[in-house]
Amino acid sequence: MFKAADCKEVWENCLKIIKDNVSPVSFKTWFEPIVPVKLENNVLTIQVPSPFFYEYLEEQYIDILRKTLRKELGPEAKLEYSVIVENNGYNDGAPFTVKFPTQNKTELKNKPVSVQAVQETPIKNPFIIPGIKKLNVDPQLNPEYNFANFVEGSCNKLARSAGITISQAPGKTAFNPLFIYGGSGLGKTHLAQAIGIEVKRLFPEKIVLYVNAVKFQTQFVDAYFKHNNINDFLHFYQSIDVLILDDVHEFAGKEKTQDAFFHIFNHLHQTGKQLILTSDQAPADLQGLEKRLLSRFKWGLSAELTVPDFETRVAILKKKVYNDGIVVPNDVLEFIASNINQNIRELEGALISMLAQSTLNGKQLTVELASELIEKLVKSTKKDITIDYIQKVVCEYFGLPLEVLSAKTRKREIVQARQIAMYFSKSLTKASLSTIGSMIGNKDHATVLHACKTVNNLMETDKRFRAQVEDIQKKLKYNS
The missing domain is CATH 3.40.50.300 (P-loop containing nucleotide triphosphate hydrolases)
Structure with missing residues (x-):
């Protein structure tokens, strides 16, 4: 007999068998997130992230779960799922028992709603369309994105x-x-x-x-x-x-x-x-x-x-030139891939720019040409300035921990730092006032507007404050 404390050991033994019988992607997706909770009276309780996770396990992997658990605990083995959910209407968070094999599942489906046809012509930009039976809607998909x-x-x-x-x-x-x-x-x-x-x-x-x-x-x-x-x-x-x-x-x-x-x-x-x-x-x-x-x-x-590794970046460039019917030496593609490593869009953009330079100026596609181009791109390309980045720079400048901008406090230095962060978020990003407020201290748009006015007023009347704001602005633009 296993003790309750042995639930991890039992589950690890099950995983060893399961891993040999499912694909690596399936194992990573469906079994690695599972956490063994307890083992009592041949009932193993496992924690899964959502009701749909449980349903998928029951539909796709019930046989292997049953066989491995019975191999470990005997023919009376049972599995109990503990579904940890937030208040979303599924259950109260209490575990529920499922016997092997699961039977009498109830399939819940809404009946189709009968509505009148309104229009049969394609709609390029659907805005307000009444309920429809059959509507030819343009999916607005780019055929190249396949x-x-x-x-x-x-x-x-x-x-x-x-x-x-x-x-x-x-x-x-x-x-x-x-x-x-x-x-x-x-x-x-x-x-x-x-x-x-x-x-x-x-x-x-x-x-x-x-x-x-x-x-x-x-x-x-x-x-x-x-x-x-x-x-x-x-x-x-x-x-x-x-x-x-x-x-x-x-x-x-x-x-x-x-x-x-x-x-x-x-x-x-x-x-x-x-x-x-x-x-x-x-x-x-x-x-x-x-x-x-x-x-x-x-x-x-x-x-x-995530950011693609070197081999993937080279493969992306090779796919691009193959689709365009262009021959580019491998050493040139590898040079581009080794120097532009954070963004696929920039990677492809560098290749297109190099091809344009070669065609327009009659230059050969060489590593030297790629080097000249990338040097110019690196100098002219700036990182996007985000609200998160602005908060980070402002807090570093004033020596404050990042979380204080969201703290409920009226300390002058914190309020002022928050106002400066809002000021730069409005002037250097395209975010709305509501978005800025929600991300900086969970404030409303009126607070952001007031902060921007306050910073502008202080810059006109306080030289020391203006110098601080200008220093922060240089850091934001220089580091970006």
């Missing part, structure tokens, strides 16, 4: 594998939503659209729509404030089979937009439709978004795109 042009590497393997799985059964996998996150220029939009393109190839009848969060917000504002037909807006988006929403972090501070998307998300998810979201940060790191939305973003799979 899987064939998406180079796989260790930086994107999990996300790409999940994307292919989704495209073969949209809305019917545990990857719903698929939340793709990572830095700028790493291929989030390409991968998200590739899924949509593959879905349209395999399921032409599916309604697929790609939309940027900024455009979605503009459409919502028009529907809500200008035309007073928000129901039409909601009905249109609730009719989509695969919704791809790019840059969801742009919803920060936009409460009414978030509320509308919350209802759209719920409807699509509950009716078995697929959601694909992209962001520059993981759900846990997003600021200015409601907890109920963040909770739902975690229901499926969060997959990070």
Whole structure:
């Protein structure tokens, strides 16, 4: 008999068998996140991240789970899942027992809603469209952003594998939503659209729509404030089979937009439709978004795109020149890949610039030409200045810990640092006042506006203060 304290040992023994019988990607996705909790009376309790995680295990891996656990504990072995969820309506967080094999599962599906057809012509930019039976919606996908042009590497393997799985059964996998996150220029939009393109190839009848969060917000504002037909807006988006929403972090501070998307998300998810979201940060790191939305973003799979390694960067360049029918020496491609290593968009941009230089000036494609070009690019290219970066520079300048900008305090030096951070966020980024406020101290737009006025006034009347602001500005622009 095993003791309760031996649950980790039992689970580790199970994992050794499971690892030899599933693919590395499946093992990493579905078994590494599991945490053994306790072992009592031949019942092993394991903690899983979400109800959908549990459902996928039950659908895909019930046989191997049953066999390995019975091998360890005997024929009376049972498995208990502890689903840790936030307040999202699924359960109270208490464990629930599942016997082997699971039987009598209830399949819950909403009945199709019968609505009238409104329009049969293609819609390039759907804004406010009433409920429809059959509508020819332009998916707004770039045909170049397909899987064939998406180079796989260790930086994107999990996300790409999940994307292919989704495209073969949209809305019917545990990857719903698929939340793709990572830095700028790493291929989030390409991968998200590739899924949509593959879905349209395999399921032409599916309604697929790609939309940027900024455009979605503009459409919502028009529907809500200008035309007073928000129901039409909601009905249109609730009719989509695969919704791809790019840059969801742009919803920060936009409460009414978030509320509308919350209802759209719920409807699509509950009716078995697929959601694909992209962001520059993981759900846990997003600021200015409601907890109920963040909770739902975690229901499926969060997959990070990281900076590609050298081999992947070279493969990306080779794919690019092959598609364009151009021959470029390997040493030139390797030189570019070794010197531009943070951003795929910049990598491809450097290659295009070099090809243009070669064609227009009649120069050979050599390492020397690539070196000249990259030297100019490095001098002229600046990193994007973000609100997070501004806060970091301001706090370092005043010797303050970063977290104090969010602290509820009226200490003069902290209030002033926060105001300066807001001032530069308004002048050096494109973020809205609401977004700036939500990210710096969780303030409203009026506070940000007041902070900017205060900084401007002090710069006119206080020479020492003006010198400090100018020093910070130099650091921001020089280091960027």
